[in-house]
Amino acid sequence: MYRTIMVPVDLAHVDRLRKALATAADLARHYGIPVCYVGVTAATPGSVAHNPEEFAVRLDAFARSEAASYGHTASAKACTSHDPSVDLDKALMQAIRDTGADLVVMASHVPGLPDHIFASNAGWLASHAAVSVLVVR
Amino acid sequence: MSDHNAVSPDGEVNPIETDYRVGQDNIQASIGPFGLDIHNPVFVISGLTIIVFVVFSLALQEQAAALFGWLRPALTSTFDWFFLLAGNVFVLLCLFLIVSPYGRVRLGGKEAVPDYSYSGWFAMLFAAGMGIGLMFYGVSEPLSHYASSVAEGAGNAASWAPLAGATGDSEAARRLGMAATIFHWGLHPWAIYAVVALALALFSYNKGLPLTVRSVFYPIFGERIWGWPGHIIDTLAVFATLFGLATSLGLGAEQANAGLEFLFGIPVTDVSKVLLITGITGVALVSVVAGLDAGVKRLSEINMVLAVLLLLFVILTGPTLAILSGFFLNLAAYVEYLPALSNPVGRGDDNFRQGWTAFYWAWWISWSPFVGMFIARVSRGRTVRELLVCVLLIPSLVSVLWMTAFGGTAISQLVNDGYTAAADAALELQLFSMLEALPLHQITSFLGIVLVIVFFVTSSDSGSLVIDTITAGGKVDAPVTQRVFWACFEGLVAIALLLGGGLTALQAASVSTGFPFAIVLLLACYAIVKGLASEPR
Numbered sequence: 262m263y264r265t266i267m268v269p270v271d272l273a274h275v276d277r278l279r280k281a282l283a284t285a286a287d288l289a290r291h292y293g294i295p296v297c298y299v300g301v302t303a304a305t306p307g308s309v310a311h312n313p314e315e316f317a318v319r320l321d322a323f324a325r326s327e328a329a330s331y332g333h334t335a336s337a338k339a340c341t342s343h344d345p346s347v348d349l350d351k352a353l354m355q356a357i358r359d360t361g362a363d364l365v366v367m368a369s370h371v372p373g374l375p376d377h378i379f380a381s382n383a384g385w386l387a388s389h390a391a392v393s394v395l396v397v398r
Numbered sequence: 399m400s401d402h403n404a405v406s407p408d409g410e411v412n413p414i415e416t417d418y419r420v421g422q423d424n425i426q427a428s429i430g431p432f433g434l435d436i437h438n439p440v441f442v443i444s445g446l447t448i449i450v451f452v453v454f455s456l457a458l459q460e461q462a463a464a465l466f467g468w469l470r471p472a473l474t475s476t477f478d479w480f481f482l483l484a485g486n487v488f489v490l491l492c493l494f495l496i497v498s499p500y501g502r503v504r505l506g507g508k509e510a511v512p513d514y515s516y517s518g519w520f521a522m523l524f525a526a527g528m529g530i531g532l533m534f535y536g537v538s539e540p541l542s543h544y545a546s547s548v549a550e551g552a553g554n555a556a557s558w559a560p561l562a563g564a565t566g567d568s569e570a571a572r573r574l575g576m577a578a579t580i581f582h583w584g585l586h587p588w589a590i591y592a593v594v595a596l597a598l599a600l601f602s603y604n605k606g607l608p609l610t611v612r613s614v615f616y617p618i619f620g621e622r623i624w625g626w627p628g629h630i631i632d633t634l635a636v637f638a639t640l641f642g643l644a645t646s647l648g649l650g651a652e653q654a655n656a657g658l659e660f661l662f663g664i665p666v667t668d669v670s671k672v673l674l675i676t677g678i679t680g681v682a683l684v685s686v687v688a689g690l691d692a693g694v695k696r697l698s699e700i701n702m703v704l705a706v707l708l709l710l711f712v713i714l715t716g717p718t719l720a721i722l723s724g725f726f727l728n729l730a731a732y733v734e735y736l737p738a739l740s741n742p743v744g745r746g747d748d749n750f751r752q753g754w755t756a757f758y759w760a761w762w763i764s765w766s767p768f769v770g771m772f773i774a775r776v777s778r779g780r781t782v783r784e785l786l787v788c789v790l791l792i793p794s795l796v797s798v799l800w801m802t803a804f805g806g807t808a809i810s811q812l813v814n815d816g817y818t819a820a821a822d823a824a825l826e827l828q829l830f831s832m833l834e835a836l837p838l839h840q841i842t843s844f845l846g847i848v849l850v851i852v853f854f855v856t857s858s859d860s861g862s863l864v865i866d867t868i869t870a871g872g873k874v875d876a877p878v879t880q881r882v883f884w885a886c887f888e889g890l891v892a893i894a895l896l897l898g899g900g901l902t903a904l905q906a907a908s909v910s911t912g913f914p915f916a917i918v919l920l921l922a923c924y925a926i927v928k929g930l931a932s933e934p935r
Binding site for chain 1 (some may be wrong): 408413421422506507513602603607689690691692775778872873875876877881
C-alpha cells in the first residue's frame with residue numbers, strides 16, 4: 262500500500278516522539294517498508310550538534326538505533342535550513358520529495374487557540390502535502 | 399555532550415572543547431497558549447529593564463526628556479577620545495587581517511561553501527548596516543558640514559565645522575564637508591560591524607560555540623563565560639541593539655512623517671509618528687514571521703533595487719558629470735583628511751568631534767551586535783578576507799557614491815544654482831527639498847518615503863531575529879512568538895523615546911549603550927586574533 266514512511270524527528274525532544282516513532286515502526290513492519298527519519302537543523306551550533314555534519318551523524322545513529330529496537334529498515338536524512346523556526350514546514354515538504362515518501366507519520370500537540378494563528382508543523386503538512394500524513398497526538 | 403565536537407564541519411577547523419550545551423540554561427515554558435525557549439537570566443533581565451524604561455519614559459516625559467538631554471552631550475564630550483580611538487583600532491585590525499595570512503581562514507571549515515549568492519548577501523548586509531541613516535543624513539549631513547565649514551568663524555569654539563573649516567573658500571569647504579561625511583559612513587562604521595560579524599562567525603562556525611556575543615570572550619574568560627560575565631555581555635548586547643534600532647526607527651518615523659506632510663499634507667504630530675511606527679512595526683511582524691529567506695532577504699533585495707533606482711535617478715537628473723568626477727575627488731578628499739579626522743586628541747573642533755563623530759561611533763557601536771550577528775548568520779562559507787573586504791570596502795565605496803550623489807547634488811544646487819530650499823529645510827525634510835529641484839519630484843519623493851519605510855521594516859525584522867537569538871542563548875530555532883515579542887518591543891521603545899524627548903532621547907539611549915559596548919568590542923579584537931591564530935589556514 263505504501264512504499265516509504267517519512268518520520269520528522271526533533272533530536273532534542275525524542276522523548277516526546279515515542280508514540281509516533283512506535284506507530285511508524287509498527288506500520289513499517291506491517292507493510293514491510295523502510296522508514297526515513299528526517300531532521301532539520303541550522304548551520305549554527307544548536308542543542309543537538311555543533312554543525313550540520315555532526316547533526317547528520319547523530320541522526321544517522323538515531324535511525325540505526327530505531328532500526329535495531331523495532332526491527333525495520335531505516336535511513337536518515339538531515340536537512341539544513343537558514344531559519345528552522347519558520348522554514349521547517351518547507352524543509353519537510355522538500356524532504357518528502359527528496360525521499361520519495363508516500364506516508365508521513367508525525368508527532369504533534371493537541372491543537373489549541375494559537376493553532377488558529379500559527380498552524381502546527383504537522384497541521385501545515387497535512388493541509389499542504391500531496392501524500393498521506395498521519396498525525397500522532 | 400563533551401563529545402560534541404567529534405565531527406568537524408566542512409573541512410578542518412580547530413574547535414573549542416567545552417561541556418556547555420547550547421540552550422542548557424534556557425527555560426522552556428509557556429505563557430498562556432504560547433511556547434517559550436528563553437535564556438535565563440538574559441531574557442528576563444533585558445525584558446524587565448526595557449519594560450521599566452518604557453514605562454518611565456512614557457509616565458514621566460518631562461523628567462525623561464531632561465535626563466536624555468543631559469546624557470548624550472555628557473557622554474560624548476567626556477569620552478569622545480575613547481570612541482575615536484576605539485574606531486581606529488577596529489579599522490586597523492580589519493586592514494591587518496585582510497593582508498595577513500589569517501585572511502585565508504574560511505568560516506565554517508576549509509571546504510565550506512557560502513549559503514548565499516553575492517547579490518543576496520550584499521543586499522542583506524547593506525540594508526541592515528546603513529538603512530534609514532543614508533536616507534536621513536544623505537543630503538543633510540554634507541550640507542551641514544559644508545555650511546559650517548564655509549561660514550565666518552569656522553574653526554572657532556562655537557563652530558560646528560570639521561577640523562578648522564574653510565571660511566570663505568567654497569571649494570575647500572565642499573571637499574572638507576564631503577570628506578567629513580564619508581568619514582562617518584565609510585571605513586569606520588563598517589569596521590565596527592566587521593569586527594562583530596567576524597568574531598561571532600568565527601566562534602560559532604569554527605569554534606562550535608553558541609551564536610551569541612558571550613561566545614567571543616571564551617578565550618578571555620574561559621568557562622566563566624557561561625556565568626555572569628557572559629550574562630552581562632549578552633544583556634548589554636540586547637540593550638545596545640534595541641536602543642540602536644529604536645534610534646533608527648525614530649529617525650525613520652520623523653522622516654517618513656515629514657515626507658508625507660511634504661507630499662500629502664499629513665501633519666507632523668506625535669500621533670502621526672506613533673501611527674507610523676505602529677503600522678510599520680505591523681509590516682515588520684509579517685516579515686519576521688515569514689523568516690530569514692522569505693521575509694528579511696526578500697525585503698532587503700526590494701530595498702536594494704529601490705535604492706539603486708533612486709541613486710541612478712539622482713545621478714542622471716542631477717549634475718551627472720560633477721557626481722561622477724566627484725566620486726573620485728571625494729574619495730581623494732576622504733583619504734587626505736582621514737588622519738586628521740580620526741585623530742582622537744589635540745583637536746579644536748569640539749562640537750564636530752563630540753556632536754557628530756563621537757555620536758556616530760556610539761550609534762554604530764550600539765548597532766554592531768545586531769548588524770554583526772546578522773552578517774555572521776548569512777556569511778558561513780566565506781573566508782575572513784572575503785568577509786572583511788566585502789563588509790569593509792564595498793559598502794564604504796557605495797556610501798561614498800551615495801553621499802556624493804545626494805550630498806553633492808544638494809551642495810551643487812546651493813552653490814551653483816543658488817537653490818537654498820534644501821539647506822534651509824528642517825533636517826528630516828532636506829532629502830525631499832533636494833529632490834524637489836529635480837524632475838518628477840512627486841514620484842521620487844514618494845519613492846524616498848517608501849525606501850525609508852522599507853528600510854525601517856528590514857531593520858526592525860532583522861533586529862528582532864538577532865535579539866531573539868541572543869535572548870534564547872544562541873538558539874536560532876526558538877518559538878516564533880519570541881520574535882513577535884521583540885518586534886513589538888522595538889516599536890514600543892521607539893514610541894516611548896520619541897514621546898519622552900524626541901530625537902535627543904533616541905540618540906542619548908544609543909550613545910549610553912554604545913559606550914560600555916565599545917569596551918566589549920575592544921576585548922573582542924584580542925579574542926579574534928587569538929581565535930584566528932589557532933585556526934588551520
